[in-house]
Amino acid sequence: MCEYKKLHCIEKMSDSHKAIFDKLVEEYGEKLSTRVVTENAVYTLHDFDHHCFDIYRIISNVLLDEKLAYKSEDYGLSSRELLILNVAVLFHDIGMSHVLGASRKNHAKKSAEYFQNEYEKNSVLRKTGDFCPDEIKAIKEIIIAHSDDKTEFAKIEENGLKSPKLRREYHSKEDKEIPTLFLAGILRIADELDISSARLGGTDLEIQLREGVQAYEKAMSLKKLSEDEIVQWENYKESLKHWEKLRLVSYVRKDLDGETVDIVLDDDQIERYLDEGKTEESIGQDIADIYKEIEKKLQEAVKLSFSGGRYGKLVFIKKLHIITQNKKLESEIQNKLSIKSLSPRISNEDFERSLKDNISTCEPTVIDLDLELLLTQEVKKRDLISFGHFILNEKYCARDWVDAREIVETKDLLNKIVESIVKDINSKSHNKYVIIGVDLTGALLASRVAFSLQCPLSYVVSEKEEKNNADKEIELNVDPSAKIILVTDAIVTYKTIEGIIKKYSLEDRIDSIYTVFYRKNELVNYNSKYVNKTYSINNQLPIELYEKEKCVYKVEGCMAKNRKLGK
The missing domain is CATH 3.40.50.2020 (Rossmann fold)
Incomplete structure (x- = not known):
């Protein structure tokens, strides 16, 4: 669990801010792992060791430009701003575990409510967090913006990064304006990019999912399920489909050009799916769906959160590439996305070799x-x-x-x-x-x-x-x-x-x-x-x-x- 301390976005904080953050992780990290299985679905892990860790890694290694982001408070993010971002990551999904009635549709809002309630009572967050009221407000809005509210009462024009509350002036304890919209964009895209099989953890939950779906299909064939039971098990099927999509992606990385995120597919897992009877066309559609969802939110973040000003230059990421060595699958993805070509099909060995050769197309x-x-x-x-x-x-x-x-x-x-x-x-x-x-x-x-x-x-x-x-x-x-x-x-x-x-x-x-x-x-x-x-x-x-x-x-x-x- 201590591996997170080596990641740049955490390691670059001051010692006092690291101490605050470590106490919060110790208190709330374990609470993220509960209620993965609910009466309606089996969720992917929203825990600290997998999901939060992956987000911190993506922020550090993919999104933030290392040369600028941690240079100094005048040019990059201050230690206080990093603390605000890291705490928002820690709490962004806690509503899934600790708020009754929370669902995937409104979990961001419920997570923010949980965070607010913890601050208002005599909790570890209140005792050790050392946050001023404006910082609490900013962290709440960053948490809310990481995922759209999909309930019937949500206003589309105020959802996510479009929320007018992200544009309000919140000041830190150091009396500096908090870059709330920028930090919200960072969390939103990092969360969206956590799409690899690493997020799934072990196989126990997936086995439970598959066995449940098999039992559901058998019961359906015998017509032994009520309408309520059918709705419940349909959600399990949706969860399984989501899990299978995540198995398609090995990891994401920053490309050598500095402005592209490579989505590296797990070609071995894809071969296993093909052996099980899936087709390149269906797999290509799943990958295209993943790409479109991330691309839509990335371009929104580039436009709203990462453009202009002092903070805009801390993130160079502007586009996505898909990396696969399967030519037939590559052709299917191109057709689904209506594009001429995917990224150059560079092997991992070539990528690592290029890094070691220290050949860079980046600017000073x-x-x-x-x-x-x-x-x-x-x-x-x-x-x-x-x-x-x-x-x-x-x-x-x-x-x-x-x-x-x-x-x-x-x-x-x-x-x-x-x-x-x-x-x-x-x-x-x-x-x-x-x-x-x-x-x-x-x-x-x-x-x-x-x-x-x-x-x-x-x-x-x-x-x-x-x-x-x-x-x-x-x-x-x-x-x-x-x-x-x-x-x-x-x-x-x-x-x-x-x-x-x-x-x-x-x-x-x-x-x-x-x-x-x-x-x-x-x-x-x-x-x-x-x-x-x-x-x-x-x-x-x-x-x-x-x-x-x-x-x-x-x-x-x-x-x-x-x-x-x-x-």
Whole structure:
């Protein structure tokens, strides 16, 4: 039961908040396991060790971006916000077990009522939770929003994430506004993604289900059941059908692109179902139904909970892919969903190998979202994008360029950039390190950063700038035991950065890289193993980039000079 403590969304809380949460788990975790079997159905597990644990895992490993979500209170989720989310997860299904009259149709509301009642009496929640009234209200609304109310009195336009109560201002005990709508979206999608066979636990309940259904079918054939008994056993059949669907999914994971959830099917279980007489068509329909339900709620969450603002960038997930090695089943799913293809049929071995190779298509982490917006506005307002034909290096050319030096030489912007970089460096646990500026503009930035941190400083010049501006080669004299933090003005292809790292033999010494601008492009796929060590101020100004030999501006080959074509 202690395994949950290793998951990021829990491990990243402060020690005091962990202590509160552990006491609540100790008190209420076991209470989630009761009343799995009712007079009307056998539910899938809503316990702590399976269902809640899976949700915490999905939040940590699939939904929240690890680089941003736990960076600091200014950029990610605070410890208090994580506590609110984790407590909402703990209580979100407790109504299924401890509220008489609760059913799958209204269990979210009943769970919230149970939570409220526990707070109002002299309970462990009241004694150790240390929650203020606004936090209790926010947690209640997050719990209610995780599942639609399907009773006849529910208002569709106010259900789930559409609830106007999620948009009210609730303030934490630290007097900060709680991102209630965002946290509700996290719980709702994580709960929806818990669709694998891991949720089913052991086989005892499933055996009970199957035996019950067999007895029901036999009694039906002998016409020995009353109308009430027929209704009861029909619910058991629905439960069994739901269980069999969950057997189809092995697990869910975040794809290498960072914005896709892979639903990995259990091809071995599918083969067993086929041997039992099921068809690819019926299995394909079940999988398509699962996909459609999740896709609908995911897009709703992307639109309502994960769009814009500081919190929107903490979740990159936008779409779903289905992974199977069964080609015939794949074709059936495509037909059911009316799509041309599923995701690339990548094996688990290839997926793990790609992770180990540290090849990433992700962008560098943006460390200050407000400053990112300010720099974008400044570049556009001051017309700092130069259009023409520019050479980057021996391999790449570009159609436009941002005058980063003009930005850095603006005093108030320089101060903000330096402050942001210094703050981010201080937020990490660094060993002994040296700040090194790359090229002239990077050297200016690095000098200010190093002065603020009171740490050693040096600078290097890239091969291109060395030919143009340096009279002699610069010697890099720094402590050989120190880690290196590189500071530069802009990164496009990483060729300059990688060239410097190789030239000065810094491969094993790079702690992190800071850049003012990271300019992504769609035409040249250039990945670097240093992306995951890079931190940026601005990723919002893409660049039109070409390999010189494929340059569209000159039929017989790229003629770009160091500045504009023809100059």
